[in-house]
Amino acid sequence: MYSKELLKGTLKPIILSLLQEHGRMYGYEIAQKVKALSGEKILIKEGSLYPSLHSLLKEGLLETESVKIGNRTRKYYSLTETGQAKVPAMIQEVKDFMASLQLVLKLKMT
Amino acid sequence: MKELSANQVQQIQQELASEGVEMMALLDDLVDHLCTSIEEEMSEGIDFETAYARSRERLLSGSAREIQDATTLLINSQYLFIMRKIMFFSTFAWLFLWLTSVLFGMLQLPAGGQLSMISGIVLGAISLPSYILYRRQLAGEKSLLERLSMYAAAPTGIFMTLACAFKLMHWPGANVLLLCGLISLTCVFLPLFFLFYYQQDPKTQTI
Numbered sequence: 001m002y003s004k005e006l007l008k009g010t011l012k013p014i015i016l017s018l019l020q021e022h023g024r025m026y027g028y029e030i031a032q033k034v035k036a037l038s039g040e041k042i043l044i045k046e047g048s049l050y051p052s053l054h055s056l057l058k059e060g061l062l063e064t065e066s067v068k069i070g071n072r073t074r075k076y077y078s079l080t081e082t083g084q085a086k087v088p089a090m091i092q093e094v095k096d097f098m099a100s101l102q103l104v105l106k107l108k109m110t
Numbered sequence: 111m112k113e114l115s116a117n118q119v120q121q122i123q124q125e126l127a128s129e130g131v132e133m134m135a136l137l138d139d140l141v142d143h144l145c146t147s148i149e150e151e152m153s154e155g156i157d158f159e160t161a162y163a164r165s166r167e168r169l170l171s172g173s174a175r176e177i178q179d180a181t182t183l184l185i186n187s188q189y190l191f192i193m194r195k196i197m198f199f200s201t202f203a204w205l206f207l208w209l210t211s212v213l214f215g216m217l218q219l220p221a222g223g224q225l226s227m228i229s230g231i232v233l234g235a236i237s238l239p240s241y242i243l244y245r246r247q248l249a250g251e252k253s254l255l256e257r258l259s260m261y262a263a264a265p266t267g268i269f270m271t272l273a274c275a276f277k278l279m280h281w282p283g284a285n286v287l288l289l290c291g292l293i294s295l296t297c298v299f300l301p302l303f304f305l306f307y308y309q310q311d312p313k314t315q316t317i
Contacts, residue, residue, distance in 0.1 A: 028143045050139050051177065051184045051185075052184070053139070071116040071119040072114075072119045075139055075142070
């Protein structure tokens with residue numbers, strides 16, 4: 001499992017990318033999907049997931065739809081038009097960052 | 111998959127709320143998250159209490175209140191940044207204007223009195239309100255000293271602003287208001303403010 005510090009900057013792009021691919025998802029579903037896709041290496045806890053989701057909501061990149069599931073309310077998150085437009089740039093930024101990081105680490109290792 | 115009963119959902123909801131989660135939107139998220147995890151565990155034959163304890167341990171590293179605090183901090187980060195800047199620059203402006211007015215007074219230059227009054231308005235109408243708004247929006251449990259310093263800032267700001275406005279307009283009662291403002295500032299707000307920051311300083315907490 002990766003440390004919380006490493007995940008901090010990449011959680012929002014991960015969420016946005018997943019929502020772009022799957023349309024609408026609820027919190028638990030996002031966490032489980034990330035866990036499965038990362039081979040159980042990225043475990044997102046509630047303490048990291050919901051602050052990021054609510055921050056993205058505030059930024060206007062996400063919107064929610066509440067659905068009654070049994071005796072509780074489930075909120076489905078999906079991308080707004082602004083969110084849709086911003087996803088490619090955010091993912092590109094992460095890719096660039098990873099490429100730079102790889103370059104720096106390789107240089108340091110040699 | 112087994113579905114939790116209304117009582118079980120209510121129990122989870124009440125426990126999270128009792129830990130200090132006040133944001134309804136967040137509470138719904140946390141309850142659904144825990145319920146889904148518990149239902150998954152229960153479908154493997156585990157009883158509710160064990161599944162609940164396991165899910166809590168696995169999903170929530172700290173208290174639910176900490177999640178709310180982290181959410182509030184992320185949501186308000188831009189607002190807090192602006193408030194902090196306003197607080198810093200207005201306090202700097204107040205000190206600069208006040209010291210200049212003192213210097214003007216010593217050198218018997220004109221406009222010293224007006225400068226002093228403007229500095230009072232900056233302190234009372236901008237600096238102290240921004241301090242209250244900034245601290246109010248900061249996440250986390252507030253200590254008694256922090257709350258007292260916030261309560262003391264309000265009357266100090268009101269007295270100072272009114273006193274300086276009355277003085278500039280030459281209305282009666284300005285001196286009484288100014289006296290109240292200065293007493294409130296020097297005897298109540300500033301001691302509480304410094305005590306609070308002294309208490310907050312990590313270096314003093316190790317002694």
